[in-house]
Structure formats: structure tokens, C-alpha cells
Amino acid sequence: MLSTDNLAARIDHTLLKPEATRAQIEWLCAEAREAQFASVCVPPHYVSVAAAALQGSGVKVCTVIGFPLGYATSAAKLAEAEDALRNGAEELDMVMNNAAFKSGEYTVVEQDIRQLSALCHASGAILKVIIETALLTPDEIRQACDLCAAAGADFVKTSTGFASRGASVEDIRLMRSHLPEHIRIKASGGIRTHAQAVALVEAGADRLGASAGLALLTPAADDASTHEPTAY
DSSP, rough: OOHHHHTTTTTTOOOTTTTOOOOOOOHHHHHHHHHOEEEEEEEEHHHHHHHHHHHSSSSSEEESSSSSTTOOOOHHHHHHHHHHHOOOOOEEEOOOOOOOOTTOOOHHHHHHHHHHHHHHHTOOOOEEOOOOOOGOOHHHHHHHHHHHHHHSSEEEEEOSSSSOOOOHHHHHHHHHHHHOOEEEEEESSSSOOOOHHHHHHHHHEEEEEEEETGGGGGGGGGGTTOOOOOOO
């Protein structure tokens, strides 16, 4: 059974809504510091704000690259990543180029990931690659996992939270059965209850991306949880 502390240490407390304000980001960081979440995941614009708010807390600063659609050029993603790391990001959640992937341009996809993997690892940062499972067949999920592993990703992540659906237990099981053991998995998108969180972890998720981070920590919050769409 997952303890509250163990579950908290798996959560990336997230706010990526386009209208997110500085005050909301500062509140997110205060919650993360109190709960000792793994990280906060914030828009690139707020990386320096989060880094200042979380200094000395042990909570990492995560941001997104090529978000949410993933089809920015490799040069644009690299510049965005370099800027994020300079501003204090310690983890980057990069969106895979699904336009290239669906076109069979697998070398482009792998090189896109590889350049950010090299940059992150040279800086002591972690790279998570969002494959957007809602857009992929099971065979495509396996192939995307292969590309991420070959290119040096630290995590493969299910979803942006902006597609038609987010993480599912079935996707996590498929990814875990196919990925090498050292590649970790982040489930995200639509995770709003403790029961969902536990089911995803039991299926093989190492991290959970959620805007409802505090609600995930206790079963008592499940009955009161909202079912409004969340974006992350």
C-alpha cells in the first residue's frame, strides 16, 4: 500500500493552463513545498519564479518544451530547452513530434529527442518525452517507446492533457511491458483521484502529472473531487 509520503514523492504538481498567473504559480509552489511533491511543472515563462520559490526545498522545477503539439522544429525546441535550463529548470517534459512520427520520419523524431537528452544530461537535468498516447495505436505506442529509449530519454510520458484523453491503466501496462527497466514512466492527463493515482502506480507509473496533486494524496478527497477537464 502506498503511503502518503511515497505517493507525494511521485507527483509533479502541475499548472499549465494558458491563463495561469504568477500568483497561482507561487501558490502551486507553496503547496508543493508543503507536500514535498517531486516537482512542480509550470509554463516556461514561470520557470525562474518557481526556481526562486522552491530554492532549498528539495522540490524540482519542471517545464514543458514544444508544448502542447510537439511539431516545433528541433532548433526551436533546443533553444527553448536551453533557456529553460538557464532559468532554473531541472526537468524538461518535451512533446514528441507526432507529425513527423505519423509521417514515418523516425530519424527526425529520434534526433529531436536525442539532442535534448544530451543537453539535459550534460546539465544534470532529466528529460521526459510526451508521446501523446491518445493519438497512437498500441503498435505505435511500442514504436514511440523504442525511439525514446534509443534516444536517451529518462521517462516516457503519456499525455499533454490537451488531447482527447489522458493516461489510462492499459497504456501504462503496455508501456511498462515494452520499455527497458531503466526507462521510467510518467502518467498524466485527467488524474483527479487517489484511486486513479494508485491504479496507475500499480500498473507501472513512476511519476504522476496532476493539477489535482493534493487531492491524490488521500482517499477521503475522492468523493469530493471535481470532474472538470484539466490541462497539463
